[in-house]
Amino acid sequence: MNNSLFLLFAGLICIVFSCGCMNEEISLGKGLSPEKVSFESEVFHYDDYIEFVYRPDSLIPSTYFVTYSADVSGSTFYAESDRKYDGIFRDKPFKVRIPLDNRTYETIGFNIAVVDHWGRTVEQSELSVEEMEASWADLSLSVSDLLTGSDYGSLVQVSGRVSGLNTDESDFFNLTSGGSTVRAFYRDIVRETGTAMPDADISALSDGDYVILSGELQKGGNFSSRNDFWIYEVIDL
Structure with a gap:
């Protein structure tokens, strides 16, 4: 009788322990689930x-x-x-x-x-x-506002006047508005991770155009200087 009770209690302990481990595994699994992206x-x-x-x-x-x-x-x-x-x-x-x-x-x-x-x-x-x-028109920044906010690494839209465009010798042009200027890079862009970004299409642009650029302001690193602007898309106004 005592042996039977001992075996019964031992079995119950194993079941409880197994359930606890299972719940822990489930919790870990849920914890590892990726968050939704926006x-x-x-x-x-x-x-x-x-x-x-x-x-x-x-x-x-x-x-x-x-x-x-x-x-x-x-x-x-x-x-x-x-x-x-x-x-x-x-x-x-x-x-x-x-x-x-x-x-x-x-x-x-x-x-x-x-x-x-x-x-x-x-x-x-x-x-x-x-x-x-x-x-989006309401969200477009001047270059001056962009540099004042210094929102590095965030996707933004900035507007300004194009100058210094020379696709044969340079991979950037100057964008000016609000009394400030940034170098706007459109090709040969590489992230700190080593990931090469696709070139932006600037074939429709000319010096003097007023445009909106979608991209990121850089804080500087191995492949960029502080306040360089990386272009994702170009809208020719």
Whole structure:
């Protein structure tokens, strides 16, 4: 009888211990689950298409599944479901290109839902191109404001006048507004991690143009000097 009770208690102890270990493993598993990323979005319009750019706030490449549609007055004219984008991170955003087909870009509405590799919706929005551009115009900084704020490493939009543009001999041009100037780099950009960034397209720019640049102000390091500005996208005004 005593032996039976001993074996019973021993069995109960093993069960309790196993459950505790299992719960600990589950908790650890949950603790290791990646946090949801957030996205910064931009829109760029060209002669025959508009392009939506979504940049995650993560330096870790990941896979995203994107469903989107474009409409005019509620009538959808372009859509795609669960398009897969691999290797997306802060320096490699995903881009959605919508053909205009003689439509006026200001009239287009855009709906998007982004699902991450773990099946979680990380971005969902419904906006018109006109609303998106109006909101970004308010966020554009002068060069003087940019340098005063010194918001290093954050994605910002800065506006100014282009000068010193020489694509044959230099990988940057000068951007001036508010009485201040920065060097705006558009090619041969390398992060401290050694990651090479894609070149920005400046083919439409000329000296004297007033533009808005989307990019990051640098605090200086092995591959940049303090207050260099790295360009992600160029909008020619």
